[in-house]
Amino acid sequence: MIAASWITLFAPLGATVLITLGGTWITRRQAGYIATLAVLTSFVTALVAFFELLNEQPEERSHTSVLWTWLTAGDFQVGLRILVDPLSIFMMLVVSGVGFLIVAYSVGYMDGEDEERRFFAYMSLFVFSMLLLVQSGDLLILLGGWGLVGLCSYLLIGYYQERPEAIAAAKKAFIMNAFGDATMALALFLVLQRLGTLEYGGVFAGIDGIGGWAITLISLGLLGGAVAKSAQIPLQTWLPDAMEGPTPVSALIHAATMVTAGVYMLVRLNPIFEQTPGIQKLAAGLGAITLLVAGLIALVQVDIKRVIAYSTMAQIGYMFVGAGMTAYPNAMFHLMTHAFFKALLFLGAGIVIHALLGEQDMRRMGGLGRTLPRTYAVMLVGALALAGIPPLSGFFSKDPLLASLLDAGGYGVLLWLAGLVGTFLTGLYAFRLIFIVFGGEPSPYAREHLHRPGTTMPALWMAWTVGVLAVLAAVGGWIQFSPFWTPITDFLEPVAAPGIEPSGMQELWTSVLAVALGLAGIVLAWAVFSTGRVEVPRPAALQRLLEEKFYFDTAYDYAFYRPASWIAAAAIRFVEGPVISGSIRELSEGTRLLATRVTELQTGLLRNYALALGGGAALLALVFLAVRA
């Protein structure tokens, strides 16, 4: 099991190295195959480890393994440590499984790209980084994986290097994530100072010994990292821009895995967070605000990928609410189903984009239901799953999560209400997308430029991977139907026991309400966007508020970007010019001047040199005499 886990971790890294060193000796498609094979290997070995873990008693399902010690500072040691327990196995399966499907899809999607090898090298590197993050047994390795996924995100968002928008988006993502990394690092410093260790076991054992402001700062710092990575308010502005990357990147990194790292952290480090219930409630609150704001903004987006991006933001908001209110297994279950249907939606959108030769603006789409029927079908499955309609997967994961909030007091009820409103919005924006893109008459643009995917190898690969995801999105939720049958909760219990449990009645009422609201949203979307029977009032101010994404970007521009550029310009003018360049220039000028003066001593006249000799000799003799006397 330990060996299998190590192979899971290092197989994608091996692919990256192989593709990088292979250079142009491997064809572009071979690079794709290498990456796919590596991630498949990861999934298979993760499965092996999973089954071996199941053979053990629940209390014994926690193993760590250290590969080598790479940092020693006094008493403090850090090794490359992985932890194999239910939570990490769960994440390993999700990451490698969905990752495998997405990488296989991108063999078809990215076919023919000039820099295909670079893409697959980066994708494999990302899978490795994400696995490092979820398999780490040490806070430092967690931070290492955290940073590495941020790096891969930067590399992949900026994959289309010639597009300045892509470069800007990559930088934005990286810088906002760096903020989260910084708060995390500060939290780690505090932990290290108080406890002397960063290894999970040691930290969890001693964490209740830290009191007062220290533990609050630690939780806050860790939450900062989670909020940045998972694109929750207030650090969410990078995620929509990250859609500049290729669609498989959006699917893998910005839907299924990387952005869920924040949720994973809230669940994994729950012993730390449970010391500060206030911070946990803050996390839940931020999640609730995010799911409402993102849902609203998604209603006015015209780019198909951005709608799905805001949907991701909202769904992760749900997960934050769940994890913040200690409903850990539910949050993880929703993470899994969300990975399925969100990846499905993104990859399906990718098929649409490819068919329209790169067009992503929904206003130029329409009527594609007739021309791309199979794509329409899978997108419909994805959207229904997203809206939480039974018997698709979203229903089984989202509703228990909402229901359990009723067990958490007044604040929980408030969050429950927000979640229900969010469900309505989800149905609305999801089916707005479906009806605009696939319903109605084909737009003139679609008529002209539609290029139906045929049965070429790339198209087939895109088709079968999307098909598998559609099946998973449809039936993936059947693995847990609380409160009757809860294998996931039981599996995760030793590591992340839920703090709140809904009663049967609460479950029932929540499900009924949620499904009803979801259907209401769908019906409203149908009325507005499909048949045009209802005209939506569009007050200009509200419209602008939503289109400007609640002015977050503008606020950050004024608060951070402008002062920073002003300081930089001032520094160039007053510090770099006169002090740094000036001093060097003065130094060289001065040296040259000195040299010129000195060369004047060399007159070339014999007599002067002889005089210098004689005079020097006389002087020396004088000195000798003086010393003697």
Place this chain on the structure above:
Amino acid sequence: MGNVLVWAIWVVAAVACLGSGLAVISFSNPFFSALALIANLAALAVLYLLLSAEFVAAAQVLVYAGAVMVMFLFVIAYVGSHADSPLAGGPSSQRLAAIIAAGAILVNVVVALALTTSGRLESAADTGPSFGSPSDVGEVFLTNHLLAFEITSIVLLVAAVGGVILGSERERREP
């Protein structure tokens, strides 16, 4: 009586030495300077004799006055005597500095002598009758200072070869 004679010879030789030295640097015509140097060398030979250095005195007259100065005179004749005023040319600061430097060296040597030797220069060592004779000098040359002897020969050889090379007609390069 003998002492007075020795002193008298010394005074004459010393005055001749210094006077001819001054003459060397004062004449404008290099031919006359060379002749003055010959006189200087002769006076020095006398001083060497007074110091029981017969061999060196003879060598001085033969080699220096006989060969080197003749060479000088040949070259002066070949080059032609461009008479120029002795102290002409050069910056005046150079002149002042030169006089000061020379004076300083002089003062240094005298003072050093006075200070360091105090009474020790009064009595000269006793020397045997063969002191300064060719046999004595030759013996020391070929036993204690054999290396110096050999190296001097090499220096002379190198100088001879160098002289030939410097004096030979070089081929004009094609412009």
Place this chain on the structure above:
Amino acid sequence: MGPDVSWYIVTSAFLFAVGALGVLLRRNPLIVLLSLEIMLNAANLALIGFARHLGETSGQVFALAVMAVAASEVVVGLGLIVALNRNRIPLDVDRLSTLRG
């Protein structure tokens, strides 16, 4: 008998100073060489004087070596002057300043 060695040394010092003046003040390189000879001879005198005072023949040996070296140096110097003259370069030490910095 006669002056003791200190008189000879003083004479040598004066002669050396005279020679130094000649080297530093004259422009004609021939005169400069002659003055150089004077300086060498002054050193020889000092050597011979101390040889007599200490009873060491080594001083005289040294003086002979100096004479040999001086002769060699004169050969080279005169060769240079002849070469200068052959190339019609003026025999003026102040004009020979090609090595000017």
